[in-house]
Amino acid sequence: xxEKDSKSVLDHLTQITQGKSTTKKLVFxxxxxxxxxxxxxxxxxxxxxxxxxxxxxDGFFAC
Amino acid sequence: xxxxSQQSARLHLEMDILSRYFPTFFLKDSIIPGHxxxxxxxxSNAGNEYLVRLHVPADLPNSVPIVxxxxxxxxDRFGHSLVDLGTSYPMHLLKPENDAVRICHYSxxxxxxxxxxxxxxxxxxxxxxxxxxxLDSGYAIDHYxxxxxx
Numbered sequence: 001x002x003e004k005d006s007k008s009v010l011d012h013l014t015q016i017t018q019g020k021s022t023t024k025k026l027v028f029x030x031x032x033x034x035x036x037x038x039x040x041x042x043x044x045x046x047x048x049x050x051x052x053x054x055x056x057x058d059g060f061f062a063c
Numbered sequence: 064x065x066x067x068s069q070q071s072a073r074l075h076l077e078m079d080i081l082s083r084y085f086p087t088f089f090l091k092d093s094i095i096p097g098h099x100x101x102x103x104x105x106x107s108n109a110g111n112e113y114l115v116r117l118h119v120p121a122d123l124p125n126s127v128p129i130v131x132x133x134x135x136x137x138x139d140r141f142g143h144s145l146v147d148l149g150t151s152y153p154m155h156l157l158k159p160e161n162d163a164v165r166i167c168h169y170s171x172x173x174x175x176x177x178x179x180x181x182x183x184x185x186x187x188x189x190x191x192x193x194x195x196x197x198l199d200s201g202y203a204i205d206h207y208x209x210x211x212x213x
Contacts, residue, residue: 004108
C-alpha cells in the first residue's frame with residue numbers, strides 16, 4: 001500500500017535520519033512528481049520510479 | 064571558449080535523463096560554459112510549486128552544481144527570510160547570492176563526476192518536502208535530512 005501524505009513521508013525521513021530501520025521505502029514517481037512511500041518488499045510504482053531513500057541513507061547534505 | 068565535445072555529450076545526457084524524471088526542467092544559455100542554467104518547477108506533495116535553478120559548472124562534470132530556489136521567497140516558520148539566515152547548518156543552506164536561497168546538497172569532498180543532475184534534483188525535491196515539514200513542525204530541516212559524514 002502506498003502512502004504519499006506529507007506526514008508519513010516526513011516521519012519516514014525522520015526515521016532514516018535517526019538511523020532507524022523502516023519497513024517502507026521512499027520513491028520518487030516522475031509521473032506525478034510526488035514522493036511516495038511503498039512497502040520495502042513490493043515492486044515500485046512504475047518502471048520509472050526511483051528510490052529517494054538511498055541518497056538519504058548515504059548521508060544527504062554536507063555544509 | 065565553448066564546451067568540449069565530452070562536455071557537450073554529458074550535457075545532452077543530463078538533459079535526456081532530466082526529461083524522463085524532471086520534465087519541467089529546461090536548459091538555458093547553454094552556449095557559454097559558466098552561464099548555462101537548468102531551470103524548472105518542482106511541486107511538493109502538498110501541491111506547492113517552487114522554481115528551481117541549477118547552475119551548470121563550467122568544468123562539468125567535475126564540480127558541484129549550485130542549486131537555488133528562485134521563487135517563492137522562502138521564510139522559516141518564524142517569518143525570517145531564509146536568505147537572511149545566510150549559511151545555515153541545520154537548514155542545509157549555503158551563503159546566498161543575488162537574494163536566492165542556495166541549497167547545500169553535496170560537499171565538494173563528496174562530489175563525483177558520475178553524479179547526475181537528476182540525483183542532485185532528487186535531493187532538492189526531498190529538501191522541499193523537509194522545508195514544508197519545518198514550516199509545519201518548527202523542526203530544522205536536518206531533523207528530516209541528515210548531514211553527510213565527514
